[in-house]
Amino acid sequence: MAGFNKVVDSYEAAMAGLQDNMTVIAGGFGLCGIPEGLIAQIKKMNTKGLTVVSNNCGVDGFGLGLLLEEKQIKKMVSSYVGENALFEQQLLNGELEVELTPQGTLAEKMRAGGAGIPAFYTATGFGTPVGEGKESRKFNGRDYILEESITGDFAIVKAYKADRYGNCIYRHTAQNFNPMAATAGKITVLEVEEIVEPGELSPSEIHTPGIYVDRIIVGKFEKRIERKILSSASNNQ
Amino acid sequence: MSLSREQIAMRVAQEFGDGHYINLGIGIPTLAANYVADDIEVMLQSENGLLGMGPYPTEEQVDADMINAGKETVTAATGASIFNSAESFAMIRGGHVDLTVLGAFEVDCHGNIASWMIPGKLIKGMGGAMDLVAGAQNIIVTMTHADKHGNSKLLEQCTLPLTGVNCINKIITDLAVIEVKDGAFHLVERAPGVSIDEIKSKTAGKLVVTDNVPEMMF
Numbered sequence A: 001m002a003g004f005n006k007v008v009d010s011y012e013a014a015m016a017g018l019q020d021n022m023t024v025i026a027g028g029f030g031l032c033g034i035p036e037g038l039i040a041q042i043k044k045m046n047t048k049g050l051t052v053v054s055n056n057c058g059v060d061g062f063g064l065g066l067l068l069e070e071k072q073i074k075k076m077v078s079s080y081v082g083e084n085a086l087f088e089q090q091l092l093n094g095e096l097e098v099e100l101t102p103q104g105t106l107a108e109k110m111r112a113g114g115a116g117i118p119a120f121y122t123a124t125g126f127g128t129p130v131g132e133g134k135e136s137r138k139f140n141g142r143d144y145i146l147e148e149s150i151t152g153d154f155a156i157v158k159a160y161k162a163d164r165y166g167n168c169i170y171r172h173t174a175q176n177f178n179p180m181a182a183t184a185g186k187i188t189v190l191e192v193e194e195i196v197e198p199g200e201l202s203p204s205e206i207h208t209p210g211i212y213v214d215r216i217i218v219g220k221f222e223k224r225i226e227r228k229i230l231s232s233a234s235n236n237q
Numbered sequence B: 001m002s003l004s005r006e007q008i009a010m011r012v013a014q015e016f017g018d019g020h021y022i023n024l025g026i027g028i029p030t031l032a033a034n035y036v037a038d039d040i041e042v043m044l045q046s047e048n049g050l051l052g053m054g055p056y057p058t059e060e061q062v063d064a065d066m067i068n069a070g071k072e073t074v075t076a077a078t079g080a081s082i083f084n085s086a087e088s089f090a091m092i093r094g095g096h097v098d099l100t101v102l103g104a105f106e107v108d109c110h111g112n113i114a115s116w117m118i119p120g121k122l123i124k125g126m127g128g129a130m131d132l133v134a135g136a137q138n139i140i141v142t143m144t145h146a147d148k149h150g151n152s153k154l155l156e157q158c159t160l161p162l163t164g165v166n167c168i169n170k171i172i173t174d175l176a177v178i179e180v181k182d183g184a185f186h187l188v189e190r191a192p193g194v195s196i197d198e199i200k201s202k203t204a205g206k207l208v209v210t211d212n213v214p215e216m217m218f
Helices: A036-045 A063-068 A085-092 A103-114 A178-183 B005-013 B028-035 B085-093 B129-135 B196-201
Strands: A023-026 A050-053 A073-078 A097-100 A119-122 A136-139 A142-148 A152-162 A185-195 A215-218 B021-024 B043-046 B050-053 B076-082 B099-103 B106-108 B138-142 B170-172 B176-181 B184-190
Touching: A036 A063, A036 A152, A036 A185, A050 A063, A063 A073, A063 A085, A103 A119, A103 A142, A103 A178, A103 B085, A103 B129, A152 A178, A178 A185, A178 B085, B005 B028, B005 B138, B005 B170, B021 B028, B028 B099, B043 B076, B043 B085, B085 B129, B099 B129, B184 B196
Parallel strands: A023 A050, A023 A152, A050 A073, A073 A097, A152 A185, A185 A215, B021 B043, B021 B099, B099 B138, B138 B170
Antiparallel strands: A119 A142, A136 A142, B043 B050, B050 B076, B170 B176, B176 B184
16 A cells, blocks of 8 residues: 555656646756656657657757657647757658747646646737637736636646645745646656655645645756856856 | 946936835846945745845855746845745736846837847747746836847837737836837936037937936936
8 A cells, every 4th residue: 555655666667647738837947947858758768749848948959858758749739839949840841840838828727727727818929829719707907818827738847845745845946847746747747856754844844735746756967058047256157 | 328237237226215026037136236225124025935035155055945036046135935836827827026126138019028039049948037027016117228239229119029019118228218108108317418419319219308308327
């Protein structure tokens, strides 16, 4: 009996059940707070036809950019893409579909999806290409569009520390989309820097309660930095 | 003389009020953080989930888990808080951010802004710009008055796909400070040494000019 021990000991076990044409929600902002090992495992499994929901799509050769190499992604739902040449090439060739979604709307789509709310109204995107074809409605004299929420077959999440129950915390701005992603997966997999003993994390400091989490694996992270900028007081490289 | 990027940023910083929460877009808006007046306290919001953005780090302070919305390494200021993306956009969408400053390709005299998409060119996405223009209490655009071919960016009607409608209050360009209200641009300040005629000739949308238009003060 595993009880509430959600810790798995291999990436194979962490991503077991992932199949072609599934939807995967991934936490991360740029390369910050991304589940590096889980992405590498999806690459290894060579699962095809994936819809990936994530703010960005990594860079060439790192992060979600890895999944472009064997054309595993069919559709990307993101707010900002194109930091990678391969992405651009597959987009122009028609091999990849992109649904550009405003960043706050994307976060709210995940949050709402995880919270059982099928759609919500937002002023974001009204009167722009994002609002085209969507239901709109006036509240208190202001126009809003109806946006549908998102859930995924899998959610892959990077956390800092977790206990075996799946209670976890994030570190600094590596939090970003991870807590919303964690709520929105049918199967939510945490990749963490460290597993701690139950009770070590105070109940009141938990960012994501374990109820949202199905599997946990301890990863090794490269934590690549996209734009290292130093203060002018120190020597810029 | 038209203003340099740094001078536009200096003029933008004059819009910062004491106790304001401010979101600065990439480019000239970000430069404005260098010119905050000594006698006020402001808090910078970075939409990836940081309220109270500090300066860039020293080599020793660099932390891959600490970045801003431009994906640059950054530090947290005293009084900062860090949160998730839904929370970040709740404070933006909910109107809690006092001031947003961002760049644009075009603004029109109805307060519409186009800043994210040029048809025929690769579209990278809107990031958080649509949420910011839909949510902030006060939105200022910084841009050059005309493009490099001399075409006005202040139009009667935007020609590019929009980022937001009826949301821009003020434009600070290399030539002028312009308020947007009642379906027209209103010239409120001009760059030192720039003539009203030059501003008129480079403003395609309806421009209201009063008798005395002061020069910007630095």
